[in-house]
Amino acid sequence: MAKGAKLPGSQPQYKPRRKESRTLKRKREEEELETLQKSALEFDASTLSQFSDLPLSRATAAGLDKSHFKVPTDIQRKAIPLALKGRDILGAAKTGSGKTLAFLIPVLEVLYRHKWTPEDGLGALIISPTRELAIQIFEVLRKIGQRHSFSAGLVIGGKNLQDERERLGRMNILVCTPGRMKQHLEQNPDLDTYNLQILVLDEADRILDMGFKDAIDAIVQGIPKDRQTLLFSATQTKNVNDLARLSLKDPEYVAVHESATSATPGKLQQHYIITPLPEKLDILWSFIRANVKSKILVFFSSTKQVRFVYETFRQMQPGIPLLHLHGKQKQTARLEITANFSNSKNSCLFATDVVARGLDFPAVDWVIQVDCPEDVDTYIHRVGRTARYERDGRAVLFLCPTEEKGMLARLQGKKVPIEKINVKQNKKQSVQNQLQGICFKDPEIKYLGQKAFTSYSRSVYIRKDREIFDLEKLPLQEFATSLGLPGAPRIKFLKGDDVKQRKNAPRGLLKDDDSSDGDESVEEEMKKEKKKEVRTKYDRMFERQNQNIFTEHYTEMIRHGEEEDEKDEDFLAVKGHGYGSDAEDGDDKAPGLKYIQVHGKDAMLVDSKRREKLATSKKAMLKYKGKGTKLVFDEEGEAHAIYEFEDEEEFKKAGDAEEQRGKFLAEEAKRVTVADEEDKSLAKEKKRAKKERQKARLLEDMEGEDDGDGDGFDGGVPLVPYVDYGRDDESEDEAPGLVEEDRPIKKQKKWFEDDEEEERKKAKKAKKKGKVVEMQEAPETLDDLEALAAGLLA
Ligand SMILES: Nc1ncnc2c1ncn2[C@@H]1O[C@H](COP(=O)(O)OP(=O)(O)OP(=O)(O)O)[C@@H](O)[C@H]1O
Numbered sequence: 001m002a003k004g005a006k007l008p009g010s011q012p013q014y015k016p017r018r019k020e021s022r023t024l025k026r027k028r029e030e031e032e033l034e035t036l037q038k039s040a041l042e043f044d045a046s047t048l049s050q051f052s053d054l055p056l057s058r059a060t061a062a063g064l065d066k067s068h069f070k071v072p073t074d075i076q077r078k079a080i081p082l083a084l085k086g087r088d089i090l091g092a093a094k095t096g097s098g099k100t101l102a103f104l105i106p107v108l109e110v111l112y113r114h115k116w117t118p119e120d121g122l123g124a125l126i127i128s129p130t131r132e133l134a135i136q137i138f139e140v141l142r143k144i145g146q147r148h149s150f151s152a153g154l155v156i157g158g159k160n161l162q163d164e165r166e167r168l169g170r171m172n173i174l175v176c177t178p179g180r181m182k183q184h185l186e187q188n189p190d191l192d193t194y195n196l197q198i199l200v201l202d203e204a205d206r207i208l209d210m211g212f213k214d215a216i217d218a219i220v221q222g223i224p225k226d227r228q229t230l231l232f233s234a235t236q237t238k239n240v241n242d243l244a245r246l247s248l249k250d251p252e253y254v255a256v257h258e259s260a261t262s263a264t265p266g267k268l269q270q271h272y273i274i275t276p277l278p279e280k281l282d283i284l285w286s287f288i289r290a291n292v293k294s295k296i297l298v299f300f301s302s303t304k305q306v307r308f309v310y311e312t313f314r315q316m317q318p319g320i321p322l323l324h325l326h327g328k329q330k331q332t333a334r335l336e337i338t339a340n341f342s343n344s345k346n347s348c349l350f351a352t353d354v355v356a357r358g359l360d361f362p363a364v365d366w367v368i369q370v371d372c373p374e375d376v377d378t379y380i381h382r383v384g385r386t387a388r389y390e391r392d393g394r395a396v397l398f399l400c401p402t403e404e405k406g407m408l409a410r411l412q413g414k415k416v417p418i419e420k421i422n423v424k425q426n427k428k429q430s431v432q433n434q435l436q437g438i439c440f441k442d443p444e445i446k447y448l449g450q451k452a453f454t455s456y457s458r459s460v461y462i463r464k465d466r467e468i469f470d471l472e473k474l475p476l477q478e479f480a481t482s483l484g485l486p487g488a489p490r491i492k493f494l495k496g497d498d499v500k501q502r503k504n505a506p507r508g509l510l511k512d513d514d515s516s517d518g519d520e521s522v523e524e525e526m527k528k529e530k531k532k533e534v535r536t537k538y539d540r541m542f543e544r545q546n547q548n549i550f551t552e553h554y555t556e557m558i559r560h561g562e563e564e565d566e567k568d569e570d571f572l573a574v575k576g577h578g579y580g581s582d583a584e585d586g587d588d589k590a591p592g593l594k595y596i597q598v599h600g601k602d603a604m605l606v607d608s609k610r611r612e613k614l615a616t617s618k619k620a621m622l623k624y625k626g627k628g629t630k631l632v633f634d635e636e637g638e639a640h641a642i643y644e645f646e647d648e649e650e651f652k653k654a655g656d657a658e659e660q661r662g663k664f665l666a667e668e669a670k671r672v673t674v675a676d677e678e679d680k681s682l683a684k685e686k687k688r689a690k691k692e693r694q695k696a697r698l699l700e701d702m703e704g705e706d707d708g709d710g711d712g713f714d715g716g717v718p719l720v721p722y723v724d725y726g727r728d729d730e731s732e733d734e735a736p737g738l739v740e741e742d743r744p745i746k747k748q749k750k751w752f753e754d755d756e757e758e759e760r761k762k763a764k765k766a767k768k769k770g771k772v773v774e775m776q777e778a779p780e781t782l783d784d785l786e787a788l789a790a791g792l793l794a
Contacts, residue, residue, distance in 0.1 A: 029115075033113055033115070036055055036057065037113055039055035040081075040084040040085055040109075041085055043055055043081050043084065043085070045078065045082075048072065048081065049071070050070060050071055050072075051064045051065075051070060051072055052065075054072075054080060054084070054105075055084065056105070056109060057108070057109060057112045057113075057148075059108075059112065059145075059147035059148045060105060060108045060109060060112070060144065060148070062146075062147045063108075063143065063145055063146050063148070064101075064105075064144050066143070066146060066147075067143040067144055069144070072098075072101075073093075073097050073101075074093065074097065074256040074257075075091060075093035075097050075098055075099055075102050075254065075256045076101055076102045076105075078254045079091045079102040079103075079232075079254045080101075080102055080106060082252050083103070083105075083106035083228070083230060084106060084109055086228055087250075087251070087252045088228060088229045088230070088248045088249050088250065088251040089229075089230045089231065089232075089252050089254055090204075090231050090236055090237075090238070090248075090251045090252070090253045090255075091103070091230065091231065091232040091233075091236070091254045091255075092232075092233060092235070092236035092253075092254070092256075092257070092258070093232075093234065093255070093256045093257055094234055094257050094263065094264060094265050095234045095381065095383075095384020095385075095388065096265055096360070096384055096387060096388025096389050096391075097234075097256070097389070098389060099202070099233075100136075100137055100140050100202070100360075101140070101144070102232065103126070103202065103230045104126075104137070104140060104144060104145075105144070106198065106230065107124045107126065107198055107200065108141075108144070108145050110123070110124065110197050110198045110228065111123045111124060111148075111150055111172060111173070111198075112148065116150060117172075118151050118170050118172060119691040119692070119694045119695035120195055120691070120695065121169070121170075121171075121172070121192050121194075121195050121688075121691060122171060122172065122174060122191065122193055122195065122196055123150075123195060123196060123197045123198070124172065124173045124174070124197060124198045124199075124200070125173075125174050125176065125181070125193070125196060125198075125199050125200070125219075125223070126173070126174065126175045126200040126202065127177070127178055127181065127199075127200065127201050127216075127219070128175065128176070128177060128202045128207075128358065129178070129202075129203045129206045129212070129358075130354055130357065130358070130359075131156040131157065131177055131331065131334065132335075132354070132355065132359055133202065133203070133357060133359060134155075134156045134175045134176060135156065135175075135335070136358070136359060136360055137175050137202060138152065138154050138175045141173065141175065145173075150172040150173055151171050151173070152171060152172065152173040152174070152175070153167065153168060153173075153174050154175050154176070155174055155175070155181055155184060156175075156176065156177050156180055156331075157179065157180035157183075157331075161183065161187065161188075165184075165191075166190055168184060168188060168191045169188075169190030169192070178212045178215035178216055178219065179212075179215050181215070181219055182214070182215040182218045182219055185218060186218070189680050189683050189687075190687070192684050192687065192688065193222050193224075194224065194684070194688070196223045197227055197228065198227055198228045198229075198230070199220075199223060199228070199230070199246075200229075200230045200231075200232070201229075201230070201231045201232070201246075202232050202358060203232075203233050203381075204231035204232060204233045204237060205235050205236060205237040205242075205377065206233070208237055208239070208242040208246075216245070216246075217245065220245065229246055229247075229249075229251070231246070231248075231251075234380055234384060235263075235377040235380055235381065236255065238253070260415075261415065261417075262416065263414055263415045263416055264380060264383060264384070264387075264416055264417070265384070265387040265388070265393070267387045267390065267391065267393065268383060268384075268386065268392075268393045269392075269393070269395070270394075270395045270397070270416065270417060270418040270419070271395070271396050271397070271419050271420070271421045272396065272397040272398070272399050272404075272408075272418055272421070273396060273398060273399070273421055273423055274399055274400075274404055274420070275399065275400065275423075276400065276475065277400050277474050277475055277478070277479045277482075278475060278479050278482035279482070280370055280398055280482075281309065281431055281432075281435070282429060282430050282431055282432070283423055283428065284298065284309070284368065284370055284398075285313065285316070286423075286427055286428050286429045287396075288313070288318045288348055289318055289319065289429065290427065291320075291365070291366065292318065292319045292346060293320075293346050294320075294346060294365040294366055295341075295345065295346060295347060295348075295361075295363060295364050295366070296320075296347075296348040296349070296364075296365065296366045296367075297341075297348075297349050297355070297361070297364050297367050297368070297385050297386070298348060298349065298350045298351065298369075298370060299352070299356065299368070299369045299370065299371065299373070299382050300371050301352070301371035301372075301374075301455075301456060301459040302352065302452070302455035302458075303327065303328055303352055304448065304451040304452040304454075304455040304456075305370075305456055306325075306326050306351060306352055307324065307326070307448055308445070308448045308449050308451070308452035308483070309324075309350055310322060310323075310324035310350050311445055311448060312431075312434075312438050312445060312449075312484070315438055316431065316434055320347060320348050321344065321346070322349075322350070323337050323340060323341055323347055323349045323350070324337070324349065324351065325337045325338065325341075325349060325350070325351045325352075326351065326352040326354055327352060327354040337349070338355075338359070338361075345363075353373075353378060353381075353382070355385065356378060356381045356382045356385070357381045358381075359385060360388060361385060363391065364385050364386040364393065365386065365394065366386065366393075366394050366395070366396065367383050367386045367393070367394075367395040367396075368395075368396050368398070369383075369396070369398060370398050371398070371456065371459070372397070372399055372400070372403050372407055372468060372469070374463055374464075374465075375410070375465070376410050376411055376413070376416060379397070379411065380414070380416065382395075383395040397418065400474065402470055402473045402474065403468050403469070405467070406468035407468050409467075410465070410468070432481065432482055432484065434484075435449075435483060436484040438484060439484040439485060439486075440484075446484075446485065449483045449484060449485050450485060450489040453476075453488065453489050454489055454492075456479075457471060457474075457476065457491050476488050629641065630642050
């Protein structure tokens with residue numbers, strides 16, 4: 001196809017036009033797709049200067065145009081043509097260089113070229129390491145995919161799994177975090193990946209590291225091997241084992257900045273200052289006070305530090321809005337804070353590494369790293385939150401004197417240009433007294449300070465790079481004082497064995513663990529501590545060292561008690577009729593007394609008129625009848641009890657009882673798993689067949705229709721996240737609980753209608769109920785963002 005040539009639309013036009021016959025229309029569409037495919041295969045990347053030069057569907061081209069993307073960046077120029085040819089890609093380019101579009105455009109095109117419909121199920125899976133990044137990718141997807149009619153959803157956790165379940169089965173594109181996706185794949189029969197065409201890993205090196213290993217392996221196991229795979233990151237993995245895990249096919253390594261003199265953006269100014277640990281907060285405070293008209297992002301190594309500094313600095317009123325973000329905040333809070341920071345002009349966000357990767361906050365002036373990052377890759381991602389896409393930015397790294405030599409060597413080794421600057425001593429303000437005052441007045445803040453102290457110490461202790469991180473060389477006592485604490489808290493982990501395990505634990509796990517520090521409020525933690533101290537007398541009894549004394553005494557007591565009971569029974573039997581507990585055997589019946597027989601056995605003694613009368617009542621006798629015995633018949637027609645004891649000799653021969661039990665359980669577990677998998681795949685098979693039938697019918701329906709939106713695009717409904725017709729909605733389109741395959745095909749057409757008025761009303765109604773139905777604009781409020789993550793989540 002000629003460079004820049006526009007493809008005729010593949011879907012019906014808005015204004016009534018001469019009706020084509022179905023066959024002609026289908027033929028035309030086939031030809032267009034073939035042309036597109038051919039142009040992509042023959043495309044010469046050296047001729048590419050504008051997006052319009054690319055052999056793209058008209059819908060994607062229009063989406064890019066509407067989003068004001070005109071000229072591709074270097075990584076886009078190199079990666080997109082290759083991805084359109086169907087190649088697997090390992091893409092590496094500096095932070096902020098536009099990698100997101102480099103994979104989203106191929107995703108849309110692959111599905112378009114396969115004529116993907118909702119009935120085809122999941123066609124593209126995009127995996128991100130954090131929820132925030134997933135949401136951001138999803139927003140870009142919605143913008144550039146607005147002219148497509150694919151369905152797209154977010155799977156990022158934080159919401160009820162069941163709520164997401166049914167909707168996921170209908171999604172064509174999913175943007176997800178690894179853990180939640182794994183959960184769905186394991187538990188959700190509605191989610192079928194058999195048809196997946198393209199897999200994308202953003203921040204691939206992070207996703208492939210140990211912390212996500214299980215989830216990624218589980219996801220990859222369930223998707224077709226012959227799909228296309230795209231991996232992108234600013235710090236790309238080339239680890240052969242990692243790549244083998246993803247079964248990449250002859251991947252093309254696209255690294256646009258590899259020969260560049262620096263690994264970080266050219267417009268980023270990078271500095272470091274030498275700061276003794278006890279002075280870090282003084283310098284941070286002084287810096288913030290001097291830059292109240294800026295947008296500042298400050299990184300700490302743990303959740304507890306973020307919370308402590310946020311809580312104390314807030315009370316000290318620095319004159320700039322303060323925000324804080326870490327992995328253990330509630331999802332809604334995280335979204336709100338991300339949106340607030342994005343939209344603000346001047347503010348200061350204290351954060352953990354949960355925002356280090358991929359997040360595209362507009363116009364950040366400063367990135368401050370109060371704690372040394374664990375490695376250079378983390379450094380690169382952190383500073384990459386500023387100086388994005390042709391903008392300027394500045395970054396300052398605080399280094400303790402003991403960290404300087406090691407860290408500088410590492411940075412230079414990875415081509416990070418950084419210069420030393422000094423702090424003007426006359427501008428430095430000490431906050432120690434204020435912090436002491438706050439800690440003195442508020443025990444919760446003091447407690448948080450202690451936790452911040454231990455979390456920081458632990459973070460240093462577990463770092464692998466001993467040339468940089470050495471806890472023993474740090475002035476911990478002075479550090480505690482600088483936080484306003486009366487003394488250095490005891491660091492328990494220094495004595496515990498588990499620290500060794502932690503040191504060797506995968507990075508992801510450590511992070512989670514660290515951030516889990518911040519999961520609960522100080523109050524809750526204090527309560528927990530207190531709770532631990534309260535021990536009841538039973539706790540003490542069971543905690544006794546000389547347990548066997550108690551046990552012996554107890555056993556004796558029980559045994560004695562049992563004997564007494566036996567004696568009682570004997571005693572009663574003798575005293576009564578003298579025929580005791582064995583009366584039913586009839587061996588020692590009292591002479592002259594009558595017995596009623598039930599099932600051939602003497603069941604009731606008839607020793608009075610009342611009992612005799614009772615004996616004639618069928619109903620009363622039922623209780624003596626017993627329940628009967630269930631029998632099973634073997635092939636020879638012999639009756640057996642359901643559970644028969646095995647021959648004891650043979651049982652013994654088979655080996656140790658415990659071993660046999662284990663073996664039996666393992667076999668049964670295996671059998672159940674196999675049966676479960678068979679059931680699931682049968683259910684999926686059925687669903688696939690149904691989807692194929694629905695698709696055929698839908699295509700038939702569509703062939704005869706025009707969408708009539710007059711925009712020159714056929715079927716011009718934007719790519720929308722799933723419109724929530726679900727349970728709480730009053731819409732009659734879908735009965736509550738109706739499962740996908742039962743939904744009449746006509747309902748599906750709802751997706752293809754373009755009744756703006758109706759959609760507006762629906763959105764208004766749902767918003768009133770605290771539920772957003774659909775968004776065409778970038779989300780601005782928390783409601784909008786929440787809707788992306790939850791209500792719209794398909
Ligand atoms: N072709 C383009 N024209 C104009 N702006 C672009 C273009 N491509 C990307 N951008 C903008 O550049 C910014 C950075 O893009 P993006 O977030 O994709 O970078 P990235 O390479 O993924 O960064 P990171 O490595 O930090 O994840 C975004 O604000 C995006 O809108």
